[in-house]
Amino acid sequence: MYCNMCGVENPNDSNYCKECGANLQGKDSNKQSVLDVNSNSDRELFAKAANLFRGIEAVGGKIYFYDNRLIFKSHSFNIQTGETTIYYSDIVLVEKVRTGIVPNGMLVTLRNGAKHRFVLWNRSEAINFLNSKIV
Numbered sequence: 001m002y003c004n005m006c007g008v009e010n011p012n013d014s015n016y017c018k019e020c021g022a023n024l025q026g027k028d029s030n031k032q033s034v035l036d037v038n039s040n041s042d043r044e045l046f047a048k049a050a051n052l053f054r055g056i057e058a059v060g061g062k063i064y065f066y067d068n069r070l071i072f073k074s075h076s077f078n079i080q081t082g083e084t085t086i087y088y089s090d091i092v093l094v095e096k097v098r099t100g101i102v103p104n105g106m107l108v109t110l111r112n113g114a115k116h117r118f119v120l121w122n123r124s125e126a127i128n129f130l131n132s133k134i135v
C-alpha cells in the first residue's frame with residue numbers, strides 16, 4: 001500500500017509508514033468506509049407509482065428500486081398493507097401480464113414460488129431494470 005501522507009510504498013500489513021510514520025491502517029479504514037458508503041445498498045435508484053395485488057385487492061402505492069432490492073410501500077399506513085420487500089436475488093422471473101384488458105401488469109416470481117403481481121405504467125423500464133438485476 002502507498003502512504004497517503006508521503007506516497008512511499010509500504011508492505012500491505014504495515015501499521016505505520018516506514019518513511020514518515022503516518023498511521024497506514026487508520027487511513028486505510030477511512031478509505032474503506034468511504035467505499036462502503038459509495039456502494040451502499042440503501043441508495044434509492046428510482047421509484048414508480050404502482051399497485052400491488054394482495055389477494056384480489058389492489059393496494060395503491062409506490063415501488064422504490066434500490067441496488068439490491070425493491071420495496072413496495074402502500075399509500076396507506078395501515079399495518080396490514082404496509083411494505084413488501086423483494087430482493088433481486090430471490091427473483092427467478094419477471095413477466096408482463098394483463099390486468100383485465102389493460103397490458104400494464106408485472107408478475108414477479110420468487111425462488112420460493114411466491115408471486116407478486118404489480119400494476120404500473122411504463123412497466124418496461126421496471127421490467128428491463130429487474131431483468132438486468134436477476135441472474
Ligand SMILES: [Zn+2]
Pocket residue numbers: 003004005006007008017018019020021022
Ligand atoms: Zn509516509
